[in-house]
Amino acid sequence: MSDKLDPRQIxxxxxxxxxxxxxxxxxxxxxxxxEICDEAGVTRPTFYKLYNDVYSLRTAMYKEMLHELNQMLVIKEQMRVEDVRVGNLPINMVNLFQHILDNAIFYHSFLLISPDSDFINELKSILKNYIEDGLRIADSEENKLSIPLEFAINYAVGAYFESILWWIQNNFKFSADEMTILLLRISLKGPFTDEIQRLFKLEK
Structure with missing residues (x-):
């Protein structure tokens, strides 16, 4: 199979x-x-010019989708935590949720209907790299982390991933901006009110 595709193959x-x-x-x-060829109106020989089997089709689909997601999460402009506002949200974070919303059928299929462990692991790896980059930028002298960086990263990966699953399961009841605000709020302030937060503040 050639990597170079003509318009018909595309x-x-x-x-x-x-x-x-x-x-x-x-x-x-x-x-x-x-079944796939019949639904697509594509011949089997055409399928085999593009893929070896159904597994390679699935793999190609999620590789392409994750490449697109990865490009959207590249942090090109650094934003300080204190500069984050409802009207000034981190564009990469909004892009994450907007990308999932724009490709809702794909993510619903690969995460919930027919979960793919390889896809999930690669998605988590992308989230981890994005979160790690963001935390390292935020971890300045003015805004030091109060917990070990690796712990914060792994906690955040789980929070992001489970939030995405919850969002899909609840039929995208919030917009991409609203999901960004919710996740930022719980990441920066926790789920409690300021008064309750003070009760659970850890001494260094």
Whole structure:
């Protein structure tokens, strides 16, 4: 299989991706190449020019999606924690949720309908890199972390991932901006009111 695709192959690839998502959403079962090709209106020889099997199709789909997500999470402009406002949110964080919302069927399929452990691990790895970069930028003399960096990173990865799952399961009841605000608030201030936070403040 060649990495260079002509316009017809690109169209076929798009049809196969859409067909896979449509079928897995409807049937929630293991799919055959024939079923996918029939749904896409693509011949089996065309399928085999692009993929070896259904597994390689799934892998190509999530690799492409995660590459797009990774590009959106590159921190190009540093933002201090004290500069964050409702009208001035970290664009990368908003991009994370907007990307998931724009590709809702894909993420619903790969995270909930037919969970893919390889995809989930790679998604968590991308989240970890993004969070680590953000925490290292924020960990200045004026804004020192009160807990070990590695602990904070792994805690945040779990929080981000579970928040994404909750958002999908609840039919995206909040916008991308609102999800960013919620996650920032709980990350910076915790889930409690300021009064309760003071009761649980740890002494150094």
């Amino acid at each position: 169209r076929s690839k798009k049809k196969l991706h859409e067909a896979y998502l449509a079928l897995i959403t409807a049937t929630k079962s293991t799919l055959s190449i024939k």
